[in-house]
Amino acid sequence: MTNLPAITSRDPLRRGFVALPWAVACGMLTYAFIAGGYFVTVMSFAMIYAVFVIGLNIFMGTAGQVSFGHNAFAALSGYTSAVLTATYYWEPIAAFAAGLALALLVALVVGWPTLRLKGHYLAMATLAIGLIVYEIATQWQSVTQGYMGISGISPLAFWGYEIVSERGKLFALVLIVLLASLAAARLRASRFGRALAAIAGSEDAARALGIDVAHYKLAAFLVSAAYAALAGSLFVHVVEFVSPEVFGLHMVVLAFTMLYVGGIGTLGGPILGAVIVSLLPEMFRGFKDYQDLFYGAGLIILLIYAPKGLAALSDLLPRKGRA
């Protein structure tokens, strides 16, 4: 809830600063619905990533832990959805349930031993699991078809109702992002969320108040893995194709960028970050050969001047009446 005081601020300039990135994000979504075409695809990817980053934010932003391997959970669930619907003709919802269960099981096996240790053991373990799952996706060709990937995955469907149009998919994704964000907000404002935030603040103080730190870290890890699994399954149903590259290390880098650009630890940050970072390559396309250069420079400038991200832009203004 760290960004709530800013939103309720009466200072109009501050309000403007808070509203600006949201106006851009909403404007882009609206434009996508009107214009259609390629832009709808860009925004659909942004929404899928938003789900992923909302989950990552619970683990990294609220609980203050680090994971480089949440792409593994997206891959496990995504591939399960792909194989079960394309090869065995399962219902998408049932396939997703199976994928979610598999992702949670793996998260439990990885998280149980490593989350009891202090320090960077978990970060290392997650990096490893991300790489292992990627290797499996490329090598286990009889099931995953290796680099070729799996096509013919059934489109997004809810209770037998298939969503075929690009606009329809985007609309469904926006609804899912809003629900995912609402769930994250409720978690953050609860006893559960406070325990996670306490662990980020001081593990010793949390334990002294009776919080079982290992238990809550594992719970946060599983919750964020569930979000990643949902994002993975959504991706394969929206694109109707999957290959190992989709869930490679690139996914981690992109998700981290979105999390930090949007504002780690804030409620709205993941959505903002996902939309803005998805748009950046489009914005910088005009620079042609220098596109990556300007993209990188833009990110650095943003992180220097708004280290808490776009959701906390109002912090740039001088504070008044601070107690």
Place this chain on the structure above:
Amino acid sequence: MTLLSLQAVTRRFGGLVAVDAVDLDVAEGGVTAVIGPNGAGKTTLFNLVSGFQTPDSGRILFAGEDITARPPEAIATAGIVRTFQLVQLFQNLSVLENIKVGCHLHTQGGLWSALLRTRRTRREEQEVEARARELLQFVGLEAAPETEASALAYGQQRLLEIARSLAARPRLLLLDEPAAGLSADETKRLSGAIRAIAGRGTTVLLIEHDMKLVMNTADTIAVLDFGRKIAEGPPAMVRESPPVIAAYLGVGHA
């Protein structure tokens, strides 16, 4: 009645015996102080009682139950809550939220109740909110509940940490040098707060260097020197004890 009982508790760090076969009984109700020169083993003693370190030998009983070598969260659940010599606030949270975290032990909500926001969860949240505000008032911090904890002055941070510990409704509150870094004025306020906490029925065990605070608040004082208990009794008696005078002023003055 004895609430906390240490029986021949020993803790070594390499060749150093930080706590050497200490016996200590803390009676229920009132304020007990542990004093002693720097390096006397006071903080180690606290870490042993609160579970942040484990004794090499000896037993620690709380309300008749053996709590030796239990992890900190289990000891907090049993009813012992501590503060830290270097204030350990949740700097990322607001003043009010810090205290709400303190209510963790006496509330139940988990993952599902948070997602569903059942009527019970909402009622529990209201109770937590009311309790947190009441405790803020108790320590005089009610003016800025939404301020980030890191923005408070040092003395206020100490008071907030104490209020947060009280939210856990401990039977025994351990205060590790609560007056360190406080002004004379703030120390006086702290002294009043400690008496008020004891008056509300919470037993207080404190480590302190500030002798004025100790003499003003403690009912019983235990003195440690080089890991050993060298005196125990009411303030007036401890003040006159020759080994205590020797430990504080050097042997020549005894």
